[in-house]
Amino acid sequence: MWAQRRDILDVQHCAKTRAAPEPTSLRPEDFDDIIAEQIAQKQALIMMMRRVAALTRMMKLDPAEFAAHWKKVGRQTVDLTALNVAEGHENVVRANAKRRLEAIIDIGMR
Numbered sequence: 001m002w003a004q005r006r007d008i009l010d011v012q013h014c015a016k017t018r019a020a021p022e023p024t025s026l027r028p029e030d031f032d033d034i035i036a037e038q039i040a041q042k043q044a045l046i047m048m049m050r051r052v053a054a055l056t057r058m059m060k061l062d063p064a065e066f067a068a069h070w071k072k073v074g075r076q077t078v079d080l081t082a083l084n085v086a087e088g089h090e091n092v093v094r095a096n097a098k099r100r101l102e103a104i105i106d107i108g109m110r
Contacts, residue, residue: 042104049108067109074101 049070053063078097085093 042100045104046108049105050110053109063109067105070105070109071102074098074105 052066056063056066075098078094078101081094081097083090083093
């Protein structure tokens with residue numbers, strides 16, 4: 001057990017002291033992968049929100065109230081999120097993220 005613990009500590013130490021790899025430039029197929037991943041995530045969120053809407057209806061509650069709550073929480077979360085964007089673009093990126101999130105909630109909570 002001591003050897004296993006020592007191995008874990010060695011791995012953790014190496015991970016902390018190892019320099020980060022040099023960033024590589026993105027290729028066109030990388031953008032395709034990123035876009036495909038974002039679409040899949042959006043679809044998963046919509047399916048989850050549709051399930052939440054169905055459950056709220058089963059409980060005889062109004063899905064619109066839940067949608068309003070999720071939008072409020074979503075906007076607050078986007079405001080608290082640290083973004084890694086070009087200088088001066090943060091407000092535009094946040095506004096676009098809020099708009100996309102609200103659209104996903106609207107579609108999912110129908």
